[in-house]
Amino acid sequence: MENDPTSGEDDTDEYFVIPEEAVQYLPAEWRDQIQAMAADGRAVLKSVDRELSQLSRLSFASITLVTLKHIKRRLTDYRFAPTMDSILENEMLTGAFAVTYVRLQEGGAGSGFSRGALPEHLRPFHDEIVELRNKRFAHNAGHHTVHEAMEIGFAEQRFEVHLGAELRIQIGGAPEWQELVDFVDGLIADRMDKVMAKLAEKTGLEWTLPKGPPPEDMRQLN
Known part of the structure; x- marks a missing residue:
């Protein structure tokens, strides 16, 4: 509730929060005005329920997109070293990127995007990520970058089994992945702008809808 402009106060940006259960104790003219405003607000919101539902679904997509961008930034900053820890770090980031990308692409209730929405030159990289997710990271389904390398030796009446695998890795992810993420970022932003225009x-x-970098306290979490 905004300050009364007739009160002589210059600061008209100050608001007071009145709990709904306290409205009944206000003067009648205030109570009637607040209840009328609330009724008008509910009617407006009901008239755009479909658009608000779309906006809600896109907000979940935006959260996934923020995660995807963070993972891609980590992949870009990754520096390879010939150690098992380094190899597993790259594998972990690549897997997280592929799974998050496909979750964003598949979306839910219309919040995803189709392969056809992408520029033609980015579609092969989209396909590459989807295949990585489906055959290497989400399932052991025989991806061409993973090969079993088990060895069996026999000596002194005993078989010795040596388990192993050959992995082909893309250090830091393909360079084109960043362009793909940037395009999807713009695609979702455009959809949100269209919903906001429809609401108006x-x-x-x-x-x-606030835009721009996250607040300082959120940036410190990265």
């Missing part, structure tokens, strides 16, 4: 068109009211 249907209600005749202004709708805003």
Whole structure:
């Protein structure tokens, strides 16, 4: 509830929060005004329920996109070393990237995107990530970059089994993956802008969505 402009106060940006259960104790004219405003607000929200549902689904996609961008940044900053820890670090980041990308692409209830929405030159890299996710990271389904390398030796009436595997790795991910992430970022942003424009068109009211870098306290988490 905004300050009363007739009170002589200059600061009109200050708001007071009144719990709903306290409204009944306000003066009648205040109570009637607040209840009328609440009813009007509920009617407006009900008229754009479909658009708000779309916006909610896109917000979940945005969260997944933020995760994907963070993983890609980690992959880009990755520096290879000839150690098992380094190899496993790259494997972990690549797997996380592939799984998160496919989760974003498949979406849910219309929040994903199709292969056809991508520029033609990026589609092979999209296919590469999907195959990585399906055959190497989500399932052991015979991806061409993984080969079993078990060896069996026999000596002194005893068989010795040596388990192993041959892995082909892409250090830091393919360079084109960044372009793919940037395009999907723009695709989701464009969808959100269209929903916001539809909200304004249907209600005749202004709708805003904060944009820009995250708050300082959120950036410190990265």
